Amino acid sequence: MIVREDVIDLETPTGPMRTTFYMPGDESDRRTFPGLVLYSEIFQLTPPIARLAVQFASHGFVVAVPEIYHEHEPPGTVLQYDDVDKEKGNRYKQITKLSTFDNDAKVVVDALPKHPKCNGHVGAVGFCIGGHLAFRAAFLPEVRAACCFYPTDIHTGTLGEGHNDDSLARVGDIRGELMMIFGRQDPHVPLQGRRTIHEALDNAAVNFTWHEFNCAHAFMRDEGARYDPAVGQLGMMLAVDLFRRNL
Template identity: 50%
Template sequence: MRVCAEHHVINTATGPMGTRVYRPAGPGSYPAILFYSEIFQETAPISRMATVLAGHGFVVLVPEIFHELNPAGTVLGYDDMGKDKGNSDKATKPLESHDSDTAAMVDFVRRQPWCQGKIGAMGVCIGGHLAYRAAVNPDVAAAFCLYATDIHSGTIPSQPGNDSLSRTRDIRGELYMVFGKQDPHVPGEGRRLIQHNLEQHGVNHSWLEVNAEHAFMRDGDARHDPALALVMYQSAIALFQRTL
């Protein structure tokens, strides 16, 4: 399918959130995917990933995940300055605010004529964590989480007992978790903790560990694995076609 893109401002509990919407061109209604970016927000690789998904018959929303902490339209560079700012934002914004962002996007897509009502989530890096977190929302039917950071460590601020490991008990949809074995951000013991937690709470999930580094989906990066990225796209699309 050919894809069109448009910009919307969604009102959230913590202020206006710029959101890029990618969807099949022409008439019709489709399932929605909330697509959460890395700490750098909507970079060119993130835009291209969203376009690939939309071209397979989905409406894809890419929010500015740190909209409270940056001027509208901010995109951080893939450099030390951008990394430092993004990591600072990650350590500042609480999970509760991410939850209200997700709820606002759910409400937004449900009002649109181009959405048929079913919603999934997907993300990379912190976005993988936010997709996992989005699955706590009962309106999110499935989540595809790529090398999700900070779930195991609890380093994103939250109220006591509201960290993502603790909230796993509330996930009712299906998860697909993907981690790179050579990813230093989520070491083996962290992966085992997440996996055990999912099994303990009986969450319907698939688990995949691949020989890859962090950010292997990011085209243009030295760590990018094009062949593996293609497999991930196919797996995500299959998950969403089945569940949405």
């Protein structure tokens, strides 16, 4: 399907959150579709993230991409894939309150069912820090499924201000189906870290599937040396299947 785009500033406790919506079908299409919150990497809505959002929308989802650092940067800010902005994005990750990330999730999850193109069903997907944010979004009962691509900091519990998040302690709050996708050559989530996450999900009897590929971190990003197109296509279809089954 063709995809249209719209931009809405959603009100949050820490100010407006610029959110880009990608909608399947042209203006004459009266159908409604399931909603997806798509969480970006630390660089916000870069061209690779926008292309991933368009792919999901073309499979029949209304995709909302919130700016995760709206508290720190003006609306529309896109960080660059360079060392300067990587340091900035990682700093924002460390100084943003966990409550801010969670409040933002609630705002966008509540906004999606109210969108005229959404059928009321909501899932979440994310990449890198976005994978962790999608994981936490799954704590909300409205989120029927979540797909987390190479999520960072779950095993270390270091997301947000204070570096003491409760993501692993709260896995029992996940009621929908969860999908975890990792690269074995990802230094950000090494083998022991993956085992820690897997064990926590097992112990909490979470309904989840687990996939590992011989890839580096950010293998879904279609820019740079780490991109793996074949595995990227497979990862996309695994996620699409998850959301079609649950939404």
